[in-house]
Amino acid sequence: MRPERATAPAQPVLPLEGSPSREGIGGQEPDPRVEVRRSARRRKTVSAFWEGSTAVVAIPAHFSRAQEAHWVDRMVARLQQDAAKRTGSATDEALMARALELSRAHLGGRATPSSIRWVTNQRRRWGSCTPSRRTIRLSQELQGMPQWVIDYVIVHELAHLLVSGHGPGFWRLVEKCPRVAEAKAFLAGVAFAGLHHGPGQPDEDGDDWGLTDDEERA
Numbered sequence: 001m002r003p004e005r006a007t008a009p010a011q012p013v014l015p016l017e018g019s020p021s022r023e024g025i026g027g028q029e030p031d032p033r034v035e036v037r038r039s040a041r042r043r044k045t046v047s048a049f050w051e052g053s054t055a056v057v058a059i060p061a062h063f064s065r066a067q068e069a070h071w072v073d074r075m076v077a078r079l080q081q082d083a084a085k086r087t088g089s090a091t092d093e094a095l096m097a098r099a100l101e102l103s104r105a106h107l108g109g110r111a112t113p114s115s116i117r118w119v120t121n122q123r124r125r126w127g128s129c130t131p132s133r134r135t136i137r138l139s140q141e142l143q144g145m146p147q148w149v150i151d152y153v154i155v156h157e158l159a160h161l162l163v164s165g166h167g168p169g170f171w172r173l174v175e176k177c178p179r180v181a182e183a184k185a186f187l188a189g190v191a192f193a194g195l196h197h198g199p200g201q202p203d204e205d206g207d208d209w210g211l212t213d214d215e216e217r218a
């Protein structure tokens with residue numbers, strides 16, 4: 001899998017005519033569109049990131065064509081690996097594995113859901129739990145957020161398998177998970193920024209802003 005690459009130094013953007021139509025050929029992921037940005041201010045560092053579906057590789061202006069080729073290959077491969085990892089972790093199977101791992105690490109392995117899955121029809125809640133059936137659903141809106149934020153939501157919902165409501169006993173369990181305060185602040189920030197058109201109101205207990213889960217109580 002080789003990235004598309006610049007052929008003319010004066011052309012930083014590489015429009016690939018018709019590249020979307022390549023999608024699905026042979027069932028393979030198409031190579032991404034690649035844009036190389038040369039920066040005079042950049043001296044040694046190379047960086048790469050996605051802008052939509054375009055892989056942007058920023059390199060110092062003085063790089064030779066060979067250096068550019070080397071770094072573009074390397075950085076695009078890395079971006080693709082990261083993207084593949086994210087897709088992988090988005091599957092329900094991976095989600096269950098992660099949930100059991102988190103349960104073992106933070107809840108003494110006592111919280112074992114019968115199912116945990118990503119759902120698209122849950123835009124107003126980050127996660128939800130039905131203790132009577134031991135099922136957990138996570139909003140797909142969480143995908144792409146840092147793993148430690150997703151982990152917090154998983155642990156939050158796992159804890160509801162053991163304790164209902166958001167009393168002190170509940171938080172004692174959840175707070176064994178690292179970075180809980182940060183994750184709550186992150187979700188509150190997302191909600192506040194309107195990126196998530198869901199929770200914008202504090203829970204009844206007022207300390208759960210950005211995560212509402214309305215668990216069904218058996």
Ligand SMILES: [Zn+2]
Nearest residue numbers: 156160166213
């Ligand atoms: Zn909750």
